[in-house]
Amino acid sequence: MTTDLTIDASSRNTSGLETVAPPIKERRRRRRSGQSWRDALRKDWRLYTFLILPVVFLVIFRYLPMAGNIIAFRRFRPGGSLFGDYWVGFYYFEMFWNDPTFWRVFSNTLILGALTLLIVFPLPIVLALLLNEVRSRRFKRAVQTITYLPHFMSIVIVAGIVLQLTSLDGTINQIIRAVGSDAISFMQMPDWFRTIYVGSEIWQTVGWGTILYLAALTTIDDQLYEAARIDGANRWQQTWHITLPGIRPTMMVLLILNIGSFLAVGFEKILLLYNPLLYPTADVISTYLYRVGIASGSYSYSTAIGLFEAIIGLTLVLSANAISRRLVGSSLW
Template sequence: MNTASSSKGLVHNVRRHWPLYVMAIPGIVFFIIFKFIPMGGSIIAFQEYSVFKGMLESTWVGFKHFEILFKSPDFYRIFTNTLILGFLKIAIVFPVPIALALFLNEVRLALLKKTIQTALYIPHFLSWVIIAGIAFDVFSLSGMFNTIRDWFGMEPILLMQQEESFRWIYVLTGIWRDAGWGTIVYLAAISSIDAQVYEAAVIDGASRFKQMLHITLPLLIPTILVLFLLDLGNFMELGFDHVYNLLTPMTYSVGDIIDTYVFRTGIQEARYSFATAVGLFQAIIGFILVLIFNRISKKVSGGGLW
């Protein structure tokens, strides 16, 4: 009986809101084709995959490729680099769009606000090849960085070739390219806040800063938690293009991550099973992190993804 009533309710809901369901179809099709169907290919992580034999006839080898990964002399280094860069991305890059959205919301001149937003959005549409090229140019011997150092009588340095600088350059380029784009969701969430809440705060004598701190930010927390959980799911996926284009032979010790390692040892050498095994390992770590922090989120704030 309950099942029948639920089915009727679903049919009624679809008939009533059919334009929304139609709009959702392209997104659903995208995830089915490019996300769910390819998951079936994960089976080759447990095979000695051959493009000539296919998945059905390739030899089954169990956890061989996982053992190769964990026993590799480079595993500790690439795993540590991945964790460090992932932590920096979550701890430093993630909060920047939140701060930008809060401050942009306080800009009252519409023209000025749109100008700032446009300037912040533009880098997102540049490829990492271009972003890395700009970074190499800025930090070259004749670039802006060393020109400024020369004004103060300091010796020029090749910052892009120094191990201690690579991770911070990774963070700064990530902020420059994506922080502005990340404000879109937060600004949309802020625009949905009831204006009467701010009016009541003004009557109580709250300043603009206190309104931002005690009204806007707390009401943004559910959105922040959802996006944080989604970012945690990609904790091990730092962006191959981003890291690969910034790497130099002298920064491999601190910048070589799982994705770049797989590209060199898996894709370029046609070791597809090994590359899939590493990708599956990354996905499992991300899945575990999402489960843990989703449970914490539900206990702390009653929110979460499910």
């Protein structure tokens, strides 16, 4: 009988400790984290002051303008109330939902975004892996310089070069005539626009993206390659089992960021390249918003479309981050 009472008392004490201990540990952990945060701020307050201007910039130019999204649900007229004159609910969302033009530009945005993600995104990785195998530093630096210089060109200059190359008297048509074929009106045929756009993106962005991956490659321990060579691994096996896993966190972060900007296809370049003849394949959400919002003055309608695009982008970022964290173990947060 005494043994049973003792067992019951010990079980009650144990259960009581189990229910009381976690809150105590949690409070201690929070107290320690709060103290460590204050200690770090007190110790490195000079470094934290550098965050003031970026935070103020983000608040003023990124977060405060979000209040303007309210006009997606209100009737806005220039010269009237800053947040619209009266409530209309989902009227403007129903407008673009039933607008065939919107779905055309939405499909164009998806196609251009998918082509950019599937073609342009892997190329810097491939180029970085190839340059990593080059033993001549002079040749490696020359290739890097040639490939990333287009990144620093203005979009206007890039668009001008593309228009010049693809014009009827441009370099490409001169080569086509030289081989005995007829000239092609590239910028008047909608079927050619996606190829031209993706090609210009490759030329302009691949070299710059390679720099990030080359920097990530320098963090891989050379002893891993030595151990792999001792085990008899060839160059392809070393790349597959050492190099790619070594740069995987960088790859996943950049992939998540690219997925987040999936619908934000290059507005400036498309606006400078396209014309009404190319609308069937070149008109995307951003250029459509420019026409109906700024050019036509339909601010509430364009705000509703922009809010819809932002929600989709946020959903894609959160989904990609969750999938990456679950499957790969690398994520933004």
